[in-house]
Amino acid sequence: xxxxxxxxxxxxxxxxxxxxxxxxxxxxxxxxxxxxxxxxxxxxxxxxxxxxxxxxxxxxxxxxxxxxxxxxxxxxxxxxxxxxxxxxxxxxxxxxxxxxxxxxxxxxxxxxxxxxxxxxxxxxxxxxxxxxxxxxxxxxxxxxxxxxxxxxxxxxxxxxxxxxxxxxxxxxxxxxxxxxxxxxxxxx
Amino acid sequence: xxxxxxxxxxxxxxxxxxxxxxxxxxxxxxxxxxxxxxxxxxxxxxxxxxxxxxxxxxxxxxxxxxxxxxxxxxxxxxxxxxxxxxxxxxxxxxxxxxxxxxxxxxxxxxxxxxxxxxxxxxxxxxxxxxxxxxxxxxxxxxxxxxxxxxxxxxxxxxxxxxxxxxxxxxxxxxxxxxxxxxxxxxxxxxxxxxxx
Numbered sequence: 001x002x003x004x005x006x007x008x009x010x011x012x013x014x015x016x017x018x019x020x021x022x023x024x025x026x027x028x029x030x031x032x033x034x035x036x037x038x039x040x041x042x043x044x045x046x047x048x049x050x051x052x053x054x055x056x057x058x059x060x061x062x063x064x065x066x067x068x069x070x071x072x073x074x075x076x077x078x079x080x081x082x083x084x085x086x087x088x089x090x091x092x093x094x095x096x097x098x099x100x101x102x103x104x105x106x107x108x109x110x111x112x113x114x115x116x117x118x119x120x121x122x123x124x125x126x127x128x129x130x131x132x133x134x135x136x137x138x139x140x141x142x143x144x145x146x147x148x149x150x151x152x153x154x155x156x157x158x159x160x161x162x163x164x165x166x167x168x169x170x171x172x173x174x175x176x177x178x179x180x181x182x183x184x185x186x187x188x
Numbered sequence: 189x190x191x192x193x194x195x196x197x198x199x200x201x202x203x204x205x206x207x208x209x210x211x212x213x214x215x216x217x218x219x220x221x222x223x224x225x226x227x228x229x230x231x232x233x234x235x236x237x238x239x240x241x242x243x244x245x246x247x248x249x250x251x252x253x254x255x256x257x258x259x260x261x262x263x264x265x266x267x268x269x270x271x272x273x274x275x276x277x278x279x280x281x282x283x284x285x286x287x288x289x290x291x292x293x294x295x296x297x298x299x300x301x302x303x304x305x306x307x308x309x310x311x312x313x314x315x316x317x318x319x320x321x322x323x324x325x326x327x328x329x330x331x332x333x334x335x336x337x338x339x340x341x342x343x344x345x346x347x348x349x350x351x352x353x354x355x356x357x358x359x360x361x362x363x364x365x366x367x368x369x370x371x372x373x374x375x376x377x378x379x380x381x382x383x384x
Contacts, residue, residue, distance in 0.1 A: 005204050006203060006204060007203075007204045007208075008199040008200070008202075009199065009200045009202045009225055010197045010198070010199055010225070011197060011199075011222075011226065011229055012196065012198075013197060013198050015226060015229040016197075016200055017198070019229055019233070022233070029200065029201075030201055030202070033200055033201070033202050034202065034206065035241075035243070036232040037203070037206040037207070037228070039242035039243055040210060040213075041206060041209050041210065042246055044209075044210075044213045046246075046249075046250075048249075049217075049227065050228055050231035051230075051231055053245060053246055054231055054245060056249060057238075057240075057245050057249060059252055060251075060255075060315060063262045068262040069262070069263060069265040069268045069318070069319055070255065070261070070262055070318055071261060071262075071268055072259065072261075072291075072293075073261045074259060074290055076261055076268075078286060079272070079283070080271065082279075083271050083274055083275055086274070086275070086278070087274060095267065095270065099264045099266060103264075120262045122256050122261070
């Protein structure tokens, strides 16, 4: 592609030096800057900044490291519904509760757990945990959730929060809506 | 070469068209061009420190976006394995059909979205991993061969991933010619439905 004439960019001296150093290992400074700016334009066309792209780059790797697997959404929901009917609510909720406990222990920190739920469960429309003294209010909305999956996911959240030192104190679970209240467990 | 200017700044030569585009972007975001360029260069250095190029990182990000748009979710691997283990034995055909249909849907989606849908599909399998440690594809004029390897997945899930891949490839205009599926290893050979 034919380029317009070259222009001069003013850059912070430390960055300009670092960029020159990187470019020296790869080719010319002009070509490297050209490549960097092209990618910035590309990110911009996706409606993002390069920082946002780099921050999210590791989602798949992080999810994999934390023991998540990727699966087509429709297949997953249908298989879950089917298993819920065949194996029964008790077995399935207990399984999700245990898995939640594992993740609570894995993340060890409420903020990290909350951040991971937001990053990895992108089928959730809204996820919020608000703290008020010793109490926690958890809200999770999933427009695609079936009644059974909402029930299971609420058990996952309950298991995680229990492992993080909170006991369920009431709430509401109905198709696509999870609203739970927790209190700090005694002895914590 | 870069040139020194006052106030701890240096001047760097860059293509005029890109500078103009980024100047507009900086305006849209209400930032000065200088601070906007600093952010870009900071991220270029960050990418270098990650031992990746910005292109590789944006390519991977696009894959993530495709996953989101195409309807893919993360779920705890233990639960998925449990689910597959419990349901596969009882109703194998339904489950295989379900995964095949999901693959077909992906194929149609990729055909609409991507100029090289096969390449994007392979990148989806590689980047998303599906717990696959290796995904290789040999493409020539007449055939397309897939080899997927994973030490992590069960026999049942290997079969389901195979059905998913076949579903996608059928939507993308290929028919299955040879298939071999062993726990954690999938080998598939496809022929185009219409020879070019």
